Amino acid sequence: GSANLWVPSVYCSSYACSNHNKYNPSLSSTYRALNTALSISYGTGSMTGFLAYDTVTIGGIIDPNQMFGLSETEPGSFLYYSPFDGILGLSYPSISSSGATPVFDNMMNQGLVSQDLFSIYLSRNGATGSVVLFGGIDESYYTGQINWVPVTYQGYWQIAVDNIMINGQVVACSQGCQAIVDSGTSLIAGPPTEISSIQQWIGAVNSNNEYLINCQNIPSMPQVVVTINGIPYTLPAAAYVRQINGQCTSGFQSMSLPTAQGDLWILGDV
Template sequence: IMKWLLLLSLVALSQCRVTKVSLKKGKSLRQNLKEHGLLEEFLKKHPYNLASKYFPSLANDYASEPLTNYMDIEYFGTISIGTPAQEFSVLFDTGSSNLWVPSVYCSSPACTNHNRFNPSDSSTYQDTSENVSIQYGTGSMTGILGYDTVQVGGIVDTNQIFGLSETEPGSFLYYSPFDGILGLAFPSISSSGATPVFDNMMNEGLVSQDLFSVYLSSGSFVMFGGIDSSYYSGNLNWIPLSAETYWEITMDSVTMNGQTIACSSGCQAIIDTGTSLLAGPSTGISNIESYIGASDGTISCSDMSSLPNIIFTINGIEFPVPASAYIIDQRGSFIDVPTSSGELWILGDVFIRQYYVVFDRANNQMGLAPVA
């Protein structure tokens, strides 16, 4: 009896995992375009509307979803799909919910210079008759949905639905440092109703806790099923979600040197690993840039040391972001969210680099603590 109990315990342990996926910080699309002398032309042709990710009705011909500020995205990790495994570099995006990768069915330039999934090389692939379409800046990612084994770190998810791209129009994906996207938001915003990867992990009992955590400082990673307290100082501050779509919370205010500069009556904020910068309504962003003396977004080197923190107060707790974080190459890391749907802020990587973030699906809450 003891032998069988031990075996059962080992089986349970093998199925319930905590796994850490290392994230690379590589060249951003902005850097790649600049090195190829294409940045200025690209920006003229493809103006950017961040609001389209969160409010599709506001999308214009150039709006994109789900790559938000794709120009500066730098964090991506490796997963594998199929049997035997085919490896892909993906953006782990808490602001979208679909997993998709380029496929051999796609002949767009953006596919031909990235890893492409070949279903015929996988003995575990199952096709479907379903299509998937996600709008991008110069067209769309279109493709088909299929099922296969997806391995993320040490977790093997044997029946995961994912998108195989057939078209990827435009040039921005051509220069992106990752192959595809692994969305970590809620099923309610998943295109074609496809079950997100983390939902499948939870449903199959593949994670020891129904949460994942993100660390974007030195040695970046996303950890599925666990929290590593050695990467943060103090205690985690738990914040309830205000919606189960994106990782959306209610923010109390945005202040600098004790002066309220935005969100004076409370507002909504989304914590999004797929957005590089700090984004907010035009008035709030203008107030910040005016307060720090930015001219066309540029800051004088001599002013850097005297710039104040931006304080985001959430659930009664102050979360400061110092000038060393929000000024990059003498420019403020801010972008407008043009929306008529109330005051919305997107706390992207500029914010997340300062805090260890726990995305808790079991309790629909988020945990934040300063990085150690």
């Protein structure tokens, strides 16, 4: 989860910038510089640079005077191998680095969207065609009704989870817990003791802190049920097992994220 927009710039000399598109402010007549430094760290990867203003166009939406970051350093190898150039964060302004107004908040403030909401559709099984829609919901991407869940804290997209069950038994989050809905994470992360319980239930075997699964067991593995706002959401093994180059690993990961409301879970795009 993040709230900043940033792109690689011509001022970046990091290895990660060498194979990505780079923004050149000298080619923009609407560029306005700011003397504000920017530094962002993610679960994987980081960047440093500075803030500026320019017009950002997404689809048919023209967003003038958008504050964004120009990277000067992108350490490590993660961003080098990433298929994307920069990152457009969609979290609340309260977690925006250097006080930059997030893109969607700027769209709302300027009346550029018909509804003050955005929606995300993630295609399955690595297929192309995922969509982010600013200002509306495309009914062709879902069946049934939409279940609305209250946000418990306006930082990340944080919600309350009732419990997590396997085979009718509560195996984690037994007293309720707080979770972040994060499209930028490809795992479900939670407190180490509770994740360890889930790994045992699904039959994952620890090998150097990576939980391995026999790919042939996927059809017989249990469903994991996450109950949110009284509604159960069922994850079959095919959804929570990661299959890469013939090796299968658990999509559950231990991570300590303590807050005043207790340890946070992260609900990624499993």
